[in-house]
Amino acid sequence: EEIYRDGVSGRRPRVPTAPAERERRGRRAMSRAADAYVSGGAGAEATMRADRAAFGRYEIVPRVLRGSVERDLSVDLFGRRLPSPLLLAPIGALDLVRRDADLAVARGAAAAGVPMIVSNQAGSPLEAIAAAGGAAPRWFQLYWSTSDDLVDSFLRRAEGSGCDAVVVTLDTTMLGWRPRDLDRGHLPFSRGLGIAQYTSDPVFLRLAADRASAPRSGPAPRITPRAVRTLLEISRHHPGGLLDNLTSPLPRAAVETFLDVYSRPHLSWSDLASLRGRTRLPIVLKGVLHPDDARRALDAGVDGPLVSTHGGRQVDGAVGSLDALPGVVDAVAGRVPVLLDSGVRTGADAALALALGATAVCLGRPWVWGLALAGAGGVEQVVRDVLAELDLTVGLAGARTPAEVEVRARR
Numbered sequence: 461e462e463i464y465r466d467g468v469s470g471r472r473p474r475v476p477t478a479p480a481e482r483e484r485r486g487r488r489a490m491s492r493a494a495d496a497y498v499s500g501g502a503g504a505e506a507t508m509r510a511d512r513a514a515f516g517r518y519e520i521v522p523r524v525l526r527g528s529v530e531r532d533l534s535v536d537l538f539g540r541r542l543p544s545p546l547l548l549a550p551i552g553a554l555d556l557v558r559r560d561a562d563l564a565v566a567r568g569a570a571a572a573g574v575p576m577i578v579s580n581q582a583g584s585p586l587e588a589i590a591a592a593g594g595a596a597p598r599w600f601q602l603y604w605s606t607s608d609d610l611v612d613s614f615l616r617r618a619e620g621s622g623c624d625a626v627v628v629t630l631d632t633t634m635l636g637w638r639p640r641d642l643d644r645g646h647l648p649f650s651r652g653l654g655i656a657q658y659t660s661d662p663v664f665l666r667l668a669a670d671r672a673s674a675p676r677s678g679p680a681p682r683i684t685p686r687a688v689r690t691l692l693e694i695s696r697h698h699p700g701g702l703l704d705n706l707t708s709p710l711p712r713a714a715v716e717t718f719l720d721v722y723s724r725p726h727l728s729w730s731d732l733a734s735l736r737g738r739t740r741l742p743i744v745l746k747g748v749l750h751p752d753d754a755r756r757a758l759d760a761g762v763d764g765p766l767v768s769t770h771g772g773r774q775v776d777g778a779v780g781s782l783d784a785l786p787g788v789v790d791a792v793a794g795r796v797p798v799l800l801d802s803g804v805r806t807g808a809d810a811a812l813a814l815a816l817g818a819t820a821v822c823l824g825r826p827w828v829w830g831l832a833l834a835g836a837g838g839v840e841q842v843v844r845d846v847l848a849e850l851d852l853t854v855g856l857a858g859a860r861t862p863a864e865v866e867v868r869a870r871r
């Protein structure tokens with residue numbers, strides 16, 4: 461209503477409401493490097509297109525005269541009643557888009573009443589992001605480190621910062637083949653962005669210091685902290701070459717430590733079983749696309765799959781996220797919530813995913829465009845727009861809740 465009223469009174473929003481225009485203007489508001497990083501996908505970006513095309517394969521069949529004036533978008537997720545079935549997907553290294561981006565995102569999410577999933581590769585420490593979000597709900601996204609101590613430390617920090625769940629991202633044990641980033645020299649990592657969760661972690665710093673104090677031969681020139689941050693990120697993607705040029709013990713040790721710990725490519729189902737015993741937080745698995753994996757996740761005591769292609773940034777040619785949803789929903793058979801992201805651009809998209817059985821959806825790139833255009837207020841506005849359209853879609857489809865919306869495969 462508020463959005464309508466503003467429109468009728470001639471007030472124009474700071475972030476365009478039309479999805480294509482929002483994207484166009486948002487992309488223009490960023491540096492070319494940031495745009496390449498945010499907009500880019502894996503390979504020839506077929507999965508990115510598949511994510512969008514999937515939404516065109518389903519259609520809502522509205523019902524009339526049902527008196528469904530009162531809508532209820534609220535949802536129970538892991539013991540908390542949320543006003544709407546929307547969360548902000550975790551997005552890392554956003555300081556490339558705007559300084560202190562994650563603090564702005566936390567404020568925008570809080571103002572719009574949706575939980576932020578804080579990325580393991582956020583630009584500010586989790587504790588600072590939690591403080592910016594205040595009483596608003598938040599979740600933590602974990603990239604599974606090779607260091608069990610570091611994983612435990614991240615889990616303790618998530619619990620201590622009031623996170624309601626931990627989202628373990630499984631589709632990025634190695635970074636996907638992303639030509640737009642490769643052609644620009646792996647920005648934003650070459651600018652030292654996206655490692656604040658690590659450099660603010662006592663376990664990580666201890667690992668780096670231990671390594672630095674180990675005997676080593678060769679000279680040790682001074683390297684500035686800024687350069688250390690930068691080198692950490694560059695080195696993550698270019699093992700070997702850069703390391704050979706670093707000779708100061710501590711930065712070099714930090715680089716080596718980060719390279720060692722940031723991801724565990726040989727992760728298996730037995731590791732997952734061990735994780736269950738190490739946190740009291742609900743565990744969501746991000747990147748589940750196969751029904752059998754969803755079943756195994758349930759057997760391992762996981763609290764919910766998040767169906768995702770990582771925004772088409774990992775496996776080019778992979779199934780579109782919404783196309784994978786019905787299989788996962790079937791496999792789970794109502795035992796746990798199912799979440800979805802990748803390709804959600806509008807409230808009508810969200811309605812389709814929810815009608816097809818998702819419990820909640822995560823919004824990704826659209827709020828980044830809002831962030832680029834108007835900071836915290838831009839994030840808030842994009843979320844409010846998506847929720848307003850979702851609410852209208854549900855009501856106009858003759859339903860009271862998104863799950864009641866009638867949907868079928870397009871013929």
Ligand code: FNR
Pocket residue numbers: 497498499549550551552553579580581582601629746768769770771772773801802803804823824825826
């Ligand atoms: C991501 N995504 C992501 N996921 C994650 O678990 N941790 C992360 O740090 C990031 N970082 C990240 C950066 C950027 C620039 C993008 C676009 C995406 C994936 C993200 O959580 C989500 O799966 C996708 O954004 C969904 O696709 P759409 O809807 O944004 O296209």
